[in-house]
Amino acid sequence: MTNIGLILSIAAIIGGLLWLTIRSLSGREVERRIIFLFIGIAVSVPLLFDITFSEKATPIVKGVYDKVDNLPSGSVILISFDYGPSMAPEVEPMSNAFIRHSLAKDHKVIIMGLWATGQSLGASAVENVIKKEFPNKIDGVDYINIGYKAGNQGVLNVIITDFRKMYATDVNGVDLDSVQIFQGIRSLKDMDLMISVGGGFPGIKEWVLFAADPGNIPLAGASAAVSTPLLYPYYPMQLIGLLGGIKGAAEYESEMKKNYPQFADMPTPGIEMMGPQTLAHMVVMAFIVIGNLSFFFAKRRKE
Amino acid sequence: MKKQVPVVITFIVGTVLILSVFFPPAERLGEDFSIFFDIIAVFAFFLGGGNLIRIHTSKIYNKRQDWGFSVVTICGFGLMLMAGLFKLWNPGGIAADVAATGSLFQLMYDWIFNPLGASMYALLAFYVASASYRAFRAKNIDATILLIAAFVILLGRTPLGMYATSWIPESFSIMQIPNLAIWIMVSPNLAGQRAIMIGIALGVVSMSLRLILGVERTYLGVDND
Numbered sequence: 001m002t003n004i005g006l007i008l009s010i011a012a013i014i015g016g017l018l019w020l021t022i023r024s025l026s027g028r029e030v031e032r033r034i035i036f037l038f039i040g041i042a043v044s045v046p047l048l049f050d051i052t053f054s055e056k057a058t059p060i061v062k063g064v065y066d067k068v069d070n071l072p073s074g075s076v077i078l079i080s081f082d083y084g085p086s087m088a089p090e091v092e093p094m095s096n097a098f099i100r101h102s103l104a105k106d107h108k109v110i111i112m113g114l115w116a117t118g119q120s121l122g123a124s125a126v127e128n129v130i131k132k133e134f135p136n137k138i139d140g141v142d143y144i145n146i147g148y149k150a151g152n153q154g155v156l157n158v159i160i161t162d163f164r165k166m167y168a169t170d171v172n173g174v175d176l177d178s179v180q181i182f183q184g185i186r187s188l189k190d191m192d193l194m195i196s197v198g199g200g201f202p203g204i205k206e207w208v209l210f211a212a213d214p215g216n217i218p219l220a221g222a223s224a225a226v227s228t229p230l231l232y233p234y235y236p237m238q239l240i241g242l243l244g245g246i247k248g249a250a251e252y253e254s255e256m257k258k259n260y261p262q263f264a265d266m267p268t269p270g271i272e273m274m275g276p277q278t279l280a281h282m283v284v285m286a287f288i289v290i291g292n293l294s295f296f297f298a299k300r301r302k303e
Numbered sequence: 304m305k306k307q308v309p310v311v312i313t314f315i316v317g318t319v320l321i322l323s324v325f326f327p328p329a330e331r332l333g334e335d336f337s338i339f340f341d342i343i344a345v346f347a348f349f350l351g352g353g354n355l356i357r358i359h360t361s362k363i364y365n366k367r368q369d370w371g372f373s374v375v376t377i378c379g380f381g382l383m384l385m386a387g388l389f390k391l392w393n394p395g396g397i398a399a400d401v402a403a404t405g406s407l408f409q410l411m412y413d414w415i416f417n418p419l420g421a422s423m424y425a426l427l428a429f430y431v432a433s434a435s436y437r438a439f440r441a442k443n444i445d446a447t448i449l450l451i452a453a454f455v456i457l458l459g460r461t462p463l464g465m466y467a468t469s470w471i472p473e474s475f476s477i478m479q480i481p482n483l484a485i486w487i488m489v490s491p492n493l494a495g496q497r498a499i500m501i502g503i504a505l506g507v508v509s510m511s512l513r514l515i516l517g518v519e520r521t522y523l524g525v526d527n528d
Binding site for chain 2: 032056089120122127150155225230245247287291
């Protein structure tokens, strides 16, 4: 039944695009509402019929995965939630995957944010990922959420020499000096790995300029697809790896599933969203072709 | 006096921050100045909030076009502010995390702000499709090259690119679409981005020097002669 539905939906999309091509060639513009309808269908069909594809990690994603995987147990990983709700559907799968992978390797996780909106998203990650999937991990021992502080890159400028000058407590008001995870940690220089998840300002670029480079601390990035091209100049010297958009998330999730049997049933929003992204890309490409065909035919008619 | 004091402050702070990078004894001072900056940055929230209320109350008072949206904005702002400030329904009380599970703030964040923000961003897909149909035309050679690069990137960001070109032998693997997409990103894109970044950095250095030396005074407002 699912297959019949899927075949009918794809046939409808292809048939519709052919009809639009014929209309365009006869000089009639495609209305904006029709384009919206096609994108709506292209995004909904893979979700309704659960279409997923197999993914293979590219070297830029593998770099981050291998770093988390090869660090000795007990290493300290800082994950910065530098994004808001608008970017969350695209980058949240990455932050959740990093948390899962780090805790599965028994690393210590410090959660913070350079965006005000990041604190609530960090709290959601603690609630939905750590507390549900790792109930034996203890707040303050295995992980901690120190939240958000105003000041953008100014915050990094301070915590690169001393965390406590900026963060006296965690989000629950617990003194950092009294928590086990912060024993022996003075500044960002004591981190074994830092991961900035975001794509705007302040974000990965500020982490490179104000923390990773001056402190010589390993940094990985995970960003929205739209900002990824701007970050390539930092790879591989300043960034050990970079996850770009949903594709990056899907590659990381597939690598986790492949190597850890315990993650066989974990939620994989990255992999699931690759279906809609693939079909939407196809439709966008089809519209570019239709637009160009109608442009050339119109030009020829004028001549 | 109104102009000289800010210029002197800018000169001292700018000079100290530059020295703190190159001159270790000044490092501590640079750190202290960063903390001052972070404290001042908090006041930007008051300024932003005050400005939002001023603009929208004036719009409502004068019943300008779409003033109803301003009512929604003010109500949303006030409600979220109260929920966060007084930690309403927060199971841990006033000392707990503002984003604690079950608090009114986090409930509104999860069930109102989060889906609304995500929906706004998702609308982009529809507009990108419409814009690509109308504007992405191979009008000349430059536009055609851009169009081909866009096609490769679009295909390379999907598993279809891999399936479609997996038959290409390993010795020509660069011609496989995902590898071609990576090449575009790490070669032509990288070169362009680096050039832009170096240009911006040089611009920032020159503008910073102008500010520190008091040549550039537009930040003091229009009355700066």
